Amino acid sequence: MPWVTDIHPTTEELNACVQCGLCLPVCPTFRLTGRETASPRGRLHAMSAVHQGLVEVDEAFASILDFCLGCRACEPVCPGLVPYGRALEGARAEIVEQVPGRGNRRRWLLGAGLGSRSLMGAATTAVSLAQRLGLTRLAPGRLRRLASGMRKLSARPPATVGHTGGSGDAGTIALLAGCIQDQWFGGVNHTAIELLERAGHRVTVPVTQTCCGALAAHDGKAAEARRLAERNVRALGSADLVVATAAGCSAHLIGYGHWADGGQAMASKTVDVTVAVARAIEEGRLPRLRGTRGPIAVQDPCHLRHGQRVVDEPRMILRAAGYEVVEIDDAALCCGAAGIYTVLQPEASERLGNQKAAQVRSTGVSRVSSANPGCEMQLRSHLGSDYVVRHPIEWYAMAVDEEFAG
Amino acid sequence: MSLLAELRAVLGREDVLEEPVELYVYSKDASLMRGEATAVVFPQDSAEVAEIVRVAERHGVPIVARGAGTGLAAGASPTEGGIVLSTTAMTSLEIDPENRTAWVGAGVINLDLSKAAEPFGLHFAPDPSSQSACTIGGNVANNSGGPHCLAEGSTTSHVLGLEVVLAGGEVVTLGGDAPDTPGLDLKGVIVGSEGTLGIVTRALVRLLPIEPDVRTLLMDFPDMEGAARTVSQVIAAGLVPAALELMDQRMTVAVENWLHAGLPIDSAAVLLAEVVGETVGVESQAQLIADIGRANRAKKVQIAADAAERDLLWKGRKSAFGAIAQLAPDYYLHDAVVPRTKLVETMTAVYDIADKYDLTMLNVFHAGDGNLHPLIAFDASDPEVNRRVHQAGDEIVAICLKNGGALSGEHGIGVEKRDLMRTSFSELDLDAQARLKDVFDPGRVFNPNKILPEGSRCFDFGGVRREIPDGAWV
Numbered sequence: 001m002p003w004v005t006d007i008h009p010t011t012e013e014l015n016a017c018v019q020c021g022l023c024l025p026v027c028p029t030f031r032l033t034g035r036e037t038a039s040p041r042g043r044l045h046a047m048s049a050v051h052q053g054l055v056e057v058d059e060a061f062a063s064i065l066d067f068c069l070g071c072r073a074c075e076p077v078c079p080g081l082v083p084y085g086r087a088l089e090g091a092r093a094e095i096v097e098q099v100p101g102r103g104n105r106r107r108w109l110l111g112a113g114l115g116s117r118s119l120m121g122a123a124t125t126a127v128s129l130a131q132r133l134g135l136t137r138l139a140p141g142r143l144r145r146l147a148s149g150m151r152k153l154s155a156r157p158p159a160t161v162g163h164t165g166g167s168g169d170a171g172t173i174a175l176l177a178g179c180i181q182d183q184w185f186g187g188v189n190h191t192a193i194e195l196l197e198r199a200g201h202r203v204t205v206p207v208t209q210t211c212c213g214a215l216a217a218h219d220g221k222a223a224e225a226r227r228l229a230e231r232n233v234r235a236l237g238s239a240d241l242v243v244a245t246a247a248g249c250s251a252h253l254i255g256y257g258h259w260a261d262g263g264q265a266m267a268s269k270t271v272d273v274t275v276a277v278a279r280a281i282e283e284g285r286l287p288r289l290r291g292t293r294g295p296i297a298v299q300d301p302c303h304l305r306h307g308q309r310v311v312d313e314p315r316m317i318l319r320a321a322g323y324e325v326v327e328i329d330d331a332a333l334c335c336g337a338a339g340i341y342t343v344l345q346p347e348a349s350e351r352l353g354n355q356k357a358a359q360v361r362s363t364g365v366s367r368v369s370s371a372n373p374g375c376e377m378q379l380r381s382h383l384g385s386d387y388v389v390r391h392p393i394e395w396y397a398m399a400v401d402e403e404f405a406g
Numbered sequence: 407m408s409l410l411a412e413l414r415a416v417l418g419r420e421d422v423l424e425e426p427v428e429l430y431v432y433s434k435d436a437s438l439m440r441g442e443a444t445a446v447v448f449p450q451d452s453a454e455v456a457e458i459v460r461v462a463e464r465h466g467v468p469i470v471a472r473g474a475g476t477g478l479a480a481g482a483s484p485t486e487g488g489i490v491l492s493t494t495a496m497t498s499l500e501i502d503p504e505n506r507t508a509w510v511g512a513g514v515i516n517l518d519l520s521k522a523a524e525p526f527g528l529h530f531a532p533d534p535s536s537q538s539a540c541t542i543g544g545n546v547a548n549n550s551g552g553p554h555c556l557a558e559g560s561t562t563s564h565v566l567g568l569e570v571v572l573a574g575g576e577v578v579t580l581g582g583d584a585p586d587t588p589g590l591d592l593k594g595v596i597v598g599s600e601g602t603l604g605i606v607t608r609a610l611v612r613l614l615p616i617e618p619d620v621r622t623l624l625m626d627f628p629d630m631e632g633a634a635r636t637v638s639q640v641i642a643a644g645l646v647p648a649a650l651e652l653m654d655q656r657m658t659v660a661v662e663n664w665l666h667a668g669l670p671i672d673s674a675a676v677l678l679a680e681v682v683g684e685t686v687g688v689e690s691q692a693q694l695i696a697d698i699g700r701a702n703r704a705k706k707v708q709i710a711a712d713a714a715e716r717d718l719l720w721k722g723r724k725s726a727f728g729a730i731a732q733l734a735p736d737y738y739l740h741d742a743v744v745p746r747t748k749l750v751e752t753m754t755a756v757y758d759i760a761d762k763y764d765l766t767m768l769n770v771f772h773a774g775d776g777n778l779h780p781l782i783a784f785d786a787s788d789p790e791v792n793r794r795v796h797q798a799g800d801e802i803v804a805i806c807l808k809n810g811g812a813l814s815g816e817h818g819i820g821v822e823k824r825d826l827m828r829t830s831f832s833e834l835d836l837d838a839q840a841r842l843k844d845v846f847d848p849g850r851v852f853n854p855n856k857i858l859p860e861g862s863r864c865f866d867f868g869g870v871r872r873e874i875p876d877g878a879w880v
């Protein structure tokens with residue numbers, strides 16, 4: 001077997017695929033290209049070829065796997081219950097180890113930034129300055145695309161790390177702040193804390209926590225992913241409930257069983273913030289509002305819908321606030337953000353982003369709800385400034401403020 | 407020029423795959439049988455297909471058409487090597503709502519066609535369980551059917567015309583929208599030919615109005631006889647349900663263990679029936695079916711009140727495939743039609759065979775047209791089990807045929823069932839089919855050695871062993 005890591009795709013994972021092809025039509029990259037090599041079945045097939053020693057982990061293999069978004073839309077439709085996302089992480093780890101060029105590019109991109117609060121802080125100050133001076137327009141194409149999707153940053157965003165508050169009648173919550181989320185989407189974390197405390201939770205945002213490790217894991221940096229997971233289990237694992245506000249982070253925490261000792265125990269009490277808030281509304285700990293507030297188009301982040309099968313909660317939250325929920329895409333195809341995909345596969349990312357934007361435009365609704373920072377940026381950059389994109393709990397909190405102010 | 411160089415010259419470098427790992431990915435469809443392609447190509451239209459055919463003929467290499475590769479009979483596996491011609495770039499679609507027809511590129515996905523037709527109140531009737539993935543070209547080539555083909559017929563009843571690329575790269579249009587095109591029905595010859603006579607590039611299909619209303623019933627019976635008699639009597643009463651699907655107890659238990667949907671696991675048989683049409687009509691038909699069921703000792707009759715309940719009733723049936731995927735790594739499936747009157751007798755015999763060979767056998771099938779899918783779940787890595795599965799399979803086919811049945815081509819014949827053709831057709835029949843193949847494909851480039859067993863022309867028996875299909879739909 002030409003695998004060299006201990007997290008390579010396993011015989012069971014690969015044999016679970018009966019090659020029925022039912023995953024093809026839900027795969028965004030297959031839809032774009034019509035190529036089996038860009039489909040879940042094809043990618044598993046390629047992994048099997050390596051597993052059997054028929055081909056090497058080489059450039060050709062790497063390009064098949066690199067084109068995958070990791071959106072996991074292929075999982076819910078699979079009758080064989082193939083754990084595709086897990087197998088993909090294994091295959092990516094192999095690529096990082098065995099295909100020097102590919103590995104380096106990913107290492108460089110992920111670099112030291114994520115997971116280091118001071119570096120993220122420095123980056124944030126720089127971007128905020130650039131935004132104010134209008135320099136983002138001068139950035140090279142791919143980065144300009146990224147920059148145009150960002151929220152307006154303040155040079156020193158009020159981070160939530162270190163916060164503790166709330167009564168705790170409804171139990172304690174440890175909040176994973178998330179590296180990008182806390183610095184660049186801080187509003188979401190503040191809203192989450194406000195709502196969850198109002199719902200009777202004691203919310204802590206422990207300082208000892210770190211990046212969830214999702215990007216490291218998706219991009220093959222296994223040792224790094226393990227180190228981060230273990231640290232978070234120690235930092236967050238003792239609360240009654242662990243909550244993350246970015247769907248990409250919550251999805252990864254739920255898979256901690258693979259990454260850390262005690263990871264499974266923590267995973268079983270981890271939920272996305274939309275689930276925690278929906279639950280509080282359901283149980284009457286947060287209000288249902290009476291007013292009607294017009295339509296909002298709902299985008300489903302892949303890591304929420306496909307990775308966690310959370311579909312109803314964001315809709316329920318919006319409805320409870322009096323918004324009319326407008327669907328944009330039954331199949332919930334990926335918007336093309338997908339972590340660092342925007343940078344690694346700019347063409348496909350661009351096409352998927354445009355496709356998603358067109359779906360939003362065709363609803364005629366200018367307010368959009370998205371529960372993941374990456375998707376939010378992608379949507380904003382493809383939709384332009386006439387559209388407002390916010391997290392569902394932010395839409396909810398805005399309505400609550402309005403109702404109780406008026 | 408080399409084969410690859412010529413292909414690149416025709417299509418451009420991007421649309422010709424030749425890396426080993428890429429070729430491996432295209433080495434098989436949803437069956438177990440693997441081949442080895444030299445190249446994979448993605449033509450955009452019939453003109454490019456014609457060029458590819460000419461290149462293949464010059465080099466004397468086979469062309470294997472491939473839609474979505476959901477076929478279960480190795481029809482799209484390049485078992486004789488050569489060029490895999492993927493149709494996924496041929497996705498043109500023109501709907502003519504007034505005439506209720508559509509010209510559809512071969513690579514268009516079945517369900518995408520119905521979705522595109524929905525705004526006009528129309529749909530494409532053939533609904534194989536793989537409809538979310540499989541292509542119109544594959545449906546035409548396999549003459550595919552589905553649960554709802556009982557009333558409306560399989561793909562062949564819905565194809566009005568075909569654009570086909572024949573030997574020599576000749577592009578022809580067979581049939582058309584005139585009610586009865588003059589001359590021989592050559593389009594009918596192409597439907598079901600599994601890519602052995604030419605490459606379908608576009609199809610003119612009939613679209614049917616979406617039925618205004620629907621009633622779905624689920625009934626469970628203490629014995630298979632009661633369920634089978636209900637099926638016969640429903641049809642004898644002149645009803646033509648859109649679907650009549652039966653699951654046996656073993657299947658129900660397997661699905662329930664996986665799904666936990668509250669299925670009646672202590673009943674011998676579960677029958678799902680669906681009627682479509684105007685509200686008044688479907689209401690009375692549903693009542694009639696329920697009455698017939700009760701007269702045959704149905705224990706419980708559920709009629710879906712709304713779309714959500716309907717989905718729930720179908721869920722068990724539609725999850726059969728998943729349940730089997732959970733049960734064992736491999737399946738062996740036969741596809742045979744028996745007269746409805748012989749259903750119970752055949753089933754009993756089939757169970758006996760499974761018991762004799764100590765194998766796990768489950769049944770879920772299109773009862774309305776007597777289409778059985780006896781299915782054995784097993785682990786192919788044990789050669790001894792493999793042998794038993796083969797023997798049981800042969801006996802199952804024999805008993806179906808003895809009871810007046812026929813092999814069904816619903817899932818294609820391909821390579822997997824090729825050698826069973828001898829059990830259904832006389833030497834004379836096979837010879838005629840082989841001659842037809844020769845007329846269409848003198849250079850033997852189109853999917854050679856599929857459908858027709860080795861030596862159909864000179865009657866040399868024996869030889870190639872059949873492989874065991876996996877990934878089977880039921």
Ligand SMILES: Cc1cc2nc3c(=O)[nH]c(=O)nc-3n(C[C@H](O)[C@H](O)[C@H](O)COP(=O)(O)OP(=O)(O)OC[C@H]3O[C@@H](n4cnc5c(N)ncnc54)[C@H](O)[C@@H]3O)c2cc1C
Pocket residue numbers: 019020021022435436470471472473474475476477478480481482493512533534535536539540541542543544545546547548549550551552553600601602604605606607727816817818820853877878879880
């Ligand atoms: C889960 C599952 C459920 C299924 N359910 C059903 C069912 O209910 N009913 C049913 O009938 N089948 C069923 N099938 C079998 C299969 O899906 C159908 O036969 C389907 O029509 C194949 O379409 P495809 O596009 O995948 O064709 P492929 O598998 O790619 O090809 C099938 C055959 O058609 C030929 N072919 C494909 N395109 C062309 C073309 N343009 N011109 C000439 N030849 C061509 C190929 O060479 C091959 O011989 C099922 C399969 C699976 C995996």
Ligand code: SF4
Pocket residue numbers: 016017018019020021022023024040041044074077078079080081082
């Ligand atoms: S749906 Fe699952 S079993 Fe079927 S081909 Fe895709 S990954 Fe394999």
Ligand code: SF4
Pocket residue numbers: 026027028029030038039040043067068069070071072073074075084
């Ligand atoms: S994760 Fe997304 S892009 Fe990757 S194979 Fe699955 S569906 Fe396709």
